[in-house]
Amino acid sequence: MTATHTTEPAAGHARGGDDLLVIRGVSKRFGGLRALSNVNLTVEHGQIHAIIGPNGAGKSTLLNCMIGLIDADEGEVVFDGKPLKGLSPHNIMQRGIARVFQTPQVFPGMSLLDNVAIAALAKMNGQFRIDPFVYLSPTHPAVEEASEILRRLGLLKMAKYDAAHLSRGDKRRLELGICMACKPRLMLLDEPTAGMARHDTNRTIDLLREISATGITMIVIEHDMHVVFSLADVITCLAQGTPIAFGKPEEVRGNPKVREAYLGSSH
Numbered sequence: 001m002t003a004t005h006t007t008e009p010a011a012g013h014a015r016g017g018d019d020l021l022v023i024r025g026v027s028k029r030f031g032g033l034r035a036l037s038n039v040n041l042t043v044e045h046g047q048i049h050a051i052i053g054p055n056g057a058g059k060s061t062l063l064n065c066m067i068g069l070i071d072a073d074e075g076e077v078v079f080d081g082k083p084l085k086g087l088s089p090h091n092i093m094q095r096g097i098a099r100v101f102q103t104p105q106v107f108p109g110m111s112l113l114d115n116v117a118i119a120a121l122a123k124m125n126g127q128f129r130i131d132p133f134v135y136l137s138p139t140h141p142a143v144e145e146a147s148e149i150l151r152r153l154g155l156l157k158m159a160k161y162d163a164a165h166l167s168r169g170d171k172r173r174l175e176l177g178i179c180m181a182c183k184p185r186l187m188l189l190d191e192p193t194a195g196m197a198r199h200d201t202n203r204t205i206d207l208l209r210e211i212s213a214t215g216i217t218m219i220v221i222e223h224d225m226h227v228v229f230s231l232a233d234v235i236t237c238l239a240q241g242t243p244i245a246f247g248k249p250e251e252v253r254g255n256p257k258v259r260e261a262y263l264g265s266s267h
């Protein structure tokens, strides 16, 4: 597996057959502030690509450009060979990109099983709009699929519980289950272990590894270096809107520019 980032256009490499996502020359300003400056980044099929960097480095802005929540001023994001420019976040999800938020997004007041089953149903119907008011019989294929996902997540025993009462760690796992039911090709995870105790963090790391082993490509934004170094195949470090380092975890860990970026910040 290889990937690339440079501040120059990713000539040659960017159209390689293994690339699922290519970010080419993306820049974004907020008034006088340059949040992203000519970012190039390539994510290969099956890869877990971590994006790290100190506060304000531009990580969330880059993620938001990928899913259409923010329009880049310059550059393009290409997913599976097709530009995403102009597509709504909904259309982008339809193409196979799912985002997992910092705060778990589940339907409180509904069972764990229903939470996952309605996502599975939406995918089966090709609607990508989740309808929490639909009734599903216990033998519906979406319910069977949801049960299997909950079993893999270790949540099957709690299938009938109200999702509102889950711990933060279990809510996060349920959210990942909802995401799996949508069968994305690329998962974008924004601080997937934020606020978790170490035990839940480690369980989430194991779960993400399992999901990755099913062939789903992942981009993970994370401050917790234990999570980053446990998961990532490759890491890009952003500082002040520019990629300053890219490589395998051990290469990035020893990179003096990365150390300087962190030491110079509040981290």
Ligand SMILES: Nc1ncnc2c1ncn2[C@@H]1O[C@H](COP(=O)(O)OP(=O)(O)OP(=O)(O)O)[C@@H](O)[C@H]1O
Pocket (backbone or CB within 6 Å): 030, 033, 035, 053, 054, 055, 056, 057, 058, 059, 060, 061, 062
């Ligand atoms: N909507 C916005 N309007 C104005 N400035 C913004 C907006 N969104 C982000 N910024 C600024 O852009 C810069 C990059 O922010 P961003 O949230 O992308 O950084 P980050 O690396 O995700 O930071 P953190 O790790 O703290 O979440 C910051 O200086 C931030 O204040």
